[in-house]
Amino acid sequence: xxxxxxxxxxxxxxxxxxxxxxxxxxxxxxxxxxxxxxxxxxxxxxxxxxxxxxxxxxxxxxxxxxxxxxxxxxxxxxxxxxxxxxxxxxxxxxxxxxxxxxxxxxxxxxxxxxxxxxxxxxxxxxxxxxxxxxxxxxxxxxxxxxxxxxxxxxxxxxxxxxxxxxxxxxxxxxxxxxxxxxxxxxxxxxxxxxxxxxxxxxxxxxxxxxxxxxxxxxxxxxxxxxxxxxxxxxxxxxxxxxxxxxxxxxxxxxxxxxxxxxxxxxxxxxxxxxxxxxxxxxxxxxxxxxxxxxxxxxxxxxxxxxxxxxxxxxxxxxxxxxxxxxxx
Numbered sequence: 001x002x003x004x005x006x007x008x009x010x011x012x013x014x015x016x017x018x019x020x021x022x023x024x025x026x027x028x029x030x031x032x033x034x035x036x037x038x039x040x041x042x043x044x045x046x047x048x049x050x051x052x053x054x055x056x057x058x059x060x061x062x063x064x065x066x067x068x069x070x071x072x073x074x075x076x077x078x079x080x081x082x083x084x085x086x087x088x089x090x091x092x093x094x095x096x097x098x099x100x101x102x103x104x105x106x107x108x109x110x111x112x113x114x115x116x117x118x119x120x121x122x123x124x125x126x127x128x129x130x131x132x133x134x135x136x137x138x139x140x141x142x143x144x145x146x147x148x149x150x151x152x153x154x155x156x157x158x159x160x161x162x163x164x165x166x167x168x169x170x171x172x173x174x175x176x177x178x179x180x181x182x183x184x185x186x187x188x189x190x191x192x193x194x195x196x197x198x199x200x201x202x203x204x205x206x207x208x209x210x211x212x213x214x215x216x217x218x219x220x221x222x223x224x225x226x227x228x229x230x231x232x233x234x235x236x237x238x239x240x241x242x243x244x245x246x247x248x249x250x251x252x253x254x255x256x257x258x259x260x261x262x263x264x265x266x267x268x269x270x271x272x273x274x275x276x277x278x279x280x281x282x283x284x285x286x287x288x289x290x291x292x293x294x295x296x297x298x299x300x301x302x303x304x305x306x307x308x309x310x311x312x313x314x315x316x317x318x319x320x321x322x323x324x325x326x327x328x
Contacts, residue, residue, distance in 0.1 A: 049165045049196040055090045058192075062091020073157065073318050078115045083318075085113070086158035090196040094158065098195075101185040102205055115320055118155040119200045120221065120289055127325045129283055134324035136275045137225070146229045148298065149322040152313050153222035154200040156320045160219075161311050166195040167208060178208045201289075218289035223322070224313060228298040230273070234264050237272035262302055264295040 049055050062068045069075060072089025076082050086094045086109065099105065104119065111117040117126040130149075137147045154160045168191065172178045185206075186194060203216035210216060238256050241247050251267050258265070270277045280291040303314040 049090065050162060052196075054192040055196045058092070058196075059090040062087060065091075067091050067093070069318070071316065071318065072162070073316075076113075077318050078320060079317070082114045085109075088159040088195050088197040088199075089162060092195045092197075094199065097185065098199060101181075102199055102201060104200070112158065118151055118221065118320070119158065120155050120218070120287060125287070130322050131325050131327075132279060132283075133223070133322070136273070136279055137227070137230070138324075144324065146227055146298065148226040148300065150224045150226075150300075150315075151222065151320040151322060152224050154198065154219050155221055159195070159197040159199055162197065163311050164198045166198055167203065167206065172206075172208065175207075175209055178206045181206045220290045220292045221283070221287065223291070223293040224296065224301070225293055226296045226298050226300045230269075230295055231264055231297050234268045234272045234295060238265060238268040241268065241271060261294075262296065266294075269293075269295050 059068070059072075063070070066075060067084070067087050068089060068091055074084040074087050076084055094109075099109065108117075108119065108122075111123060112119055116123045121129070133149065134144075134147070137149075138144050141147075167178075167182070169179070169182070172182055201219045204218045206216075208216050235256065238247075242252075247267065251265055254265065256265050256268065257263070276293060280293055283291045300315040301313045304312040305314070
């Protein structure tokens with residue numbers, strides 16, 4: 001994009017922010033006052049995606065048409081061998097322009113739909129990744145069923161959860177690079193016709209900055225490992241570290257089981273399973289994105305769908321379960 005086009009795009013976007021986005025009559029509430037200030041700029045203080053009546057109406061319509069289930073996930077499962085085209089939990093359907101901006105191909109979507117490879121990988125990489133993980137977890141164990149591994153996050157579900165809204169012009173105030181890329185991506189699309197949640201690596205592709213002024217990196221590759229056997233080993237290591245005074249104040253404050261997210265203390269896991277830490281580092285380098293394993297008891301994370309914002313990673317039939325690929 002030329003400097004002149006970039007300048008014109010930023011100026012046009014600034015005018016849109018100050019005048020307020022045009023929305024369809026049935027879309028978001030338009031009476032929100034211009035009261036928020038970000039980096040010295042007055043911008044619209046609109047509702048969150050979950051408060052937006054337009055998105056609520058879109059969600060209800062998508063559920064009625066069977067485009068998403070009660071959890072906001074697309075129909076289908078790994079057991080059935082496939083799932084529908086990616087939609088977010090309000091029914092927004094991924095468009096060709098979205099794939100182009102995110103750097104994803106139709107082939108990658110097919111792999112994702114048939115549980116052959118999460119976003120950001122290909123089937124060969126994912127098989128090698130899975131096999132090497134199970135070699136660490138259970139290379140010669142007699143009960144492989146004691147180790148349940150599932151994928152979480154946007155690489156498994158295409159969109160982030162309801163706690164991560166799709167950015168708006170007001171979120172990008174004071175970030176001209178991200179504003180220009182957002183304009184290139186969304187153009188004149190009214191807010192009611194945009195995603196409600198962040199697609200895979202969207203903030204990274206936008207070049208968006210966090211609250212500390214640092215650019216967002218690529219989306220994580222989240223692995224949810226549930227194993228009472230591993231939790232018991234991590235507990236032994238936790239007790240050893242605690243007795244030796246080697247746990248940080250933060251570790252002690254959060255406890256062995258994280259009070260909010262219910263995973264086992266990461267320091268204890270890293271110390272108890274150094275090979276798992278090495279595995280994640282190797283695959284971070286190969287895939288160019290953080291790989292984040294989290295440990296839970298065999299029952300998995302508790303069901304928190306009726307608490308707080310309703311975000312919950314408890315076991316569901318639609319989960320992506322990672323298996324140890326057969327040896328050829």
